[in-house]
Amino acid sequence: MPTRRTLLTALGATAALPAFATTASAHPARRVPRHAISIQLYTLRGIIGDDPEPVLSALADIGYRKVELAGLYGRTAAEMAAMLRRNHLTATSTHTGLDGDLDQVIADAKTLGHRYVVVPWAQYATIAEWSAFADRLESAHRVLRRAGLQAGYHNHAHEFASVEGQRPFDVIAARTSVHFELDLYWAVTGGVDPIALYHSLRPRVRQYHVKDRAPDGGFADLGKGTIDFARIFASTTVAEYIVENDQPADALTTAEVGYQYLCNLRF
Template sequence: MTEEPPMPSRRTFLSTALATGAAVTLPAAAAATPGRPRRRVPKQSISIQLYTLRDIMGDDPEPVLSALADIGYRKVELAGTYGRSATEFAAVLRRTGLRATSSHAGIDGDLDRLIADARTLGNKYVVVPWVNYATLAEWRAFTTRLEAAGDKLRRAGLGLGYHNHAHEFAAVEGTRPFDVITAGTTRRNVHLEVDLYWAVTGGVDPVALYRANFPRVRQFHVKDRAADGSFADLGTGTIDFASIFRATDVTEYIVENDQPRDALVTARVGYDYLVNLRF
């Protein structure tokens, strides 16, 4: 009786998908233009938000992380640890050759546990990913908590950041919540992780936002926007990243797509776009 061939492993499946992604043509916007400056995004500054890959992580994130390392990523930003403790997930990261330099986490829980986990994971930054309030008083109260948490994390050797969406740029009782946050916190304790897609969606010029808050913007979520307002892989949408990067300077460029059609293709296209972009 002939034995059936073994079923392909999950890692084999992901490797095949990765190879398929590698065949995607790099967007023309990433090519160098004769006569233009030749600045580039340093490879060591490129990261990816693992929220982009949440639907393929399953109960075993290691093959996905290995696929990211094969693409060229050396850094990731976490959005949870997929049912594992910080110690367990840190071991997975070490095996795949990745560093979680940043994590998304809230500040209204146990800050001592947050700090301990961040240290275990090797984080440099912890970033509040999302809040939304109906009143200005609530935004001000949150800002007070944010500044206090930032002070505590700084004393523990960590940086605390805030990640925007579009709603922070819409006035609440005549004032933008984003302005409440920046006025009510200090650059010593709270930096900004500017999500470029959401800034543009909120009607804000990212370069003007950067300049108005210099030097507090340390991280970018590099996320493209299609003409219809939906999410797009890097270089396939309408955001002029070259112009933004030419006028700014941050420590991390974090690839993200909230609704990718194929998460590994998104990761591949995003990494290749940033590596090949000249500005």
């Protein structure tokens, strides 16, 4: 594991990164609020190892004040909450399954200060299975809502492919009242216009995974790919803009580039 000093030394190399131009930069009107910028820790899983604290410290030094969790890295909820507090971070959101012990999910969420509890993945072969999943999700959502939490669903591309003449995403939307954490990379990969999808679901899209798409279809750091985030953001508004890259070449550079991109973007 790198020490905090080596992490920050590595971050120093990003000081020479170029400014990010956008198609809307000639007539700036809006920007992403800094308090709405977060990062999914899955992006940094390769360097977190069994000690999240140096990475959390480096993220705080970049400027992040929010993170989204994807597990606790062997810590208890109380231990992770203390670690976040020491680094002046809040974990407003988490990825977790909801088919298990909901009492434990709720207890951990309360300890960690979550607002959103998001199911990150589901895949089934039939519409009947998708419908049953959606009903279980809605049932869990009702329990979480009584506890003051919001259940959500995070998409990939396969939910937009037809199964027995229906899109699984539409099944989830119709059979639940959960909010959606719209992964922009996977929506575009699935052939969906994020703006049209947002407005068809309004006001249920409350979080974005802001993930760029390379020309070859792979993952890219923000501003290095082909997705026109300025166009999307100009027509929509969400509570959280969560930086993510599923396969970063350098996770801390990805975090730095993503934060600066969202801070500098005008639309």
